[in-house]
Amino acid sequence: MNSLKTLAAPMAFGAVLAALSAAPAPAHHSFAMFDRDKQITIKGTVKEFQWTNPHVFIQIMIPGADGKPQEWSVEGGPPNMLFRQGWEPTTFKPGDQVTLVINPLKSGERGGNFVFANLANGKTVGNLNARAPG
Amino acid sequence: MIRSLLTTAAACAALACALPAAAAPADFNGVWSGDQGVLWDTSVKPGQPPNAPFTPEYKAKYQEALDASKAGKPKADPPAMCLPPGVPRIMASPFPFEFVVTDKVVYILYEYMSQVRRIYIGGEAPRGMGLPTFNGRSTGKWEGDTLVIETTELNPMSVLDTTHLPVSDALKSVERIKLLGPDKMQAEITLIDPKAYTKPWTTVRTYTRKPGEQILQYVCEENNRNPVGEDGSTGFVGPK
Numbered sequence: 001m002n003s004l005k006t007l008a009a010p011m012a013f014g015a016v017l018a019a020l021s022a023a024p025a026p027a028h029h030s031f032a033m034f035d036r037d038k039q040i041t042i043k044g045t046v047k048e049f050q051w052t053n054p055h056v057f058i059q060i061m062i063p064g065a066d067g068k069p070q071e072w073s074v075e076g077g078p079p080n081m082l083f084r085q086g087w088e089p090t091t092f093k094p095g096d097q098v099t100l101v102i103n104p105l106k107s108g109e110r111g112g113n114f115v116f117a118n119l120a121n122g123k124t125v126g127n128l129n130a131r132a133p134g
Numbered sequence: 135m136i137r138s139l140l141t142t143a144a145a146c147a148a149l150a151c152a153l154p155a156a157a158a159p160a161d162f163n164g165v166w167s168g169d170q171g172v173l174w175d176t177s178v179k180p181g182q183p184p185n186a187p188f189t190p191e192y193k194a195k196y197q198e199a200l201d202a203s204k205a206g207k208p209k210a211d212p213p214a215m216c217l218p219p220g221v222p223r224i225m226a227s228p229f230p231f232e233f234v235v236t237d238k239v240v241y242i243l244y245e246y247m248s249q250v251r252r253i254y255i256g257g258e259a260p261r262g263m264g265l266p267t268f269n270g271r272s273t274g275k276w277e278g279d280t281l282v283i284e285t286t287e288l289n290p291m292s293v294l295d296t297t298h299l300p301v302s303d304a305l306k307s308v309e310r311i312k313l314l315g316p317d318k319m320q321a322e323i324t325l326i327d328p329k330a331y332t333k334p335w336t337t338v339r340t341y342t343r344k345p346g347e348q349i350l351q352y353v354c355e356e357n358n359r360n361p362v363g364e365d366g367s368t369g370f371v372g373p374k
Contacts, residue, residue, distance in 0.1 A: 073373055
């Protein structure tokens with residue numbers, strides 16, 4: 001199964017994305033390291049959810065080309081803003097099977113900027129950072 | 135009667151207990167959230183160049199920052215290095231802040247970078263260290279129901295927003311803050327900075343009162359996986 005693909009025609013996610021990403025950026029840093037013109041979908045198992053200041057991180061294991069899991073780091077917004085949006089320390093739990101849409105790192109390393117996620121319970125969560133100005 | 139009042143006053147002085155304060159001319163107390171984005175010039179749409187009356191030197195400085203950003207090497211922004219955004223940029227903070235108004239000092243408690251401003255009302259601010267600081271030295275006065283804050287001794291390392299809109303060491307910031315309605319506040323922020331701007335430059339921002347909202351603690355250095363390199367670019371620390 002292809003677990004990593006470019007969203008060439010993000011029809012199903014398009015409306016959700018527009019609704020979730022219109023707000024301004026609350027980040028303290030530049031987003032120049034992310035390719036914000038590009039969105040990729042990654043599916044895998046949550047290893048760790050870092051519910052921390054100044055930004056949250058989701059550590060997720062994704063099957064690589066050889067099928068072996070590789071760890072990715074996905075950066076989200078600040079916990080204070082996400083908490084106000086309804087996020088909790090348990091929004092992502094180790095072992096959860098989730099689908100994440102991210103702006104990948106320009107460097108090609110395994111990481112990116114969180115755009116939104118489809119959680120194990122079927123809910124979708126977004127992130128105010130999705131349209132951050134660089 | 136007089137004796138008992140005197141005794142109470144003496145006890146209060148000894149215990150530093152708070153005597154009832156005279157009512158402030160306007161009720162700013164509470165938590166507020168900005169209505170505009172983080173870009174400084176609220177008079178233009180995001181993505182449009184700011185309507186700034188630059189001096190030639192600072193116009194060139196700004197252009198240099200824009201070019202660096204375009205080349206993928208943006209200049210280091212103090213908040214990216216976990217430094218305070220500074221006055222007046224902190225009034226464009228993406229996070230809420232809380233006003234606490236007392237007779238002698240108005241406190242503004244910001245969630246962003248856990249900053250505190252003290253505005254000394256009707257007199258002199260305590261003498262500064264002779265060292266420009268991110269929040270500077272602020273005095274305030276009430277003009278009717280408008281709080282007028284003047285801030286000097288500001289750190290010229292600050293910029294006004296993520297596009298690196300500059301200020302100089304000559305900056306004086308004048309904020310005129312008033313209520314537009316019970317839960318709507320307006321700040322007219324004028325930059326008087328003859329080195330950077332040829333004339334005073336006023337920007338208007340509004341804020342909405344958030345009853346029941348709390349100020350959370352934002353600590354930039356706790357799990358900061360985005361270190362800023364010597365060239366000013368922001369990094370990303372991946373899996374160990």
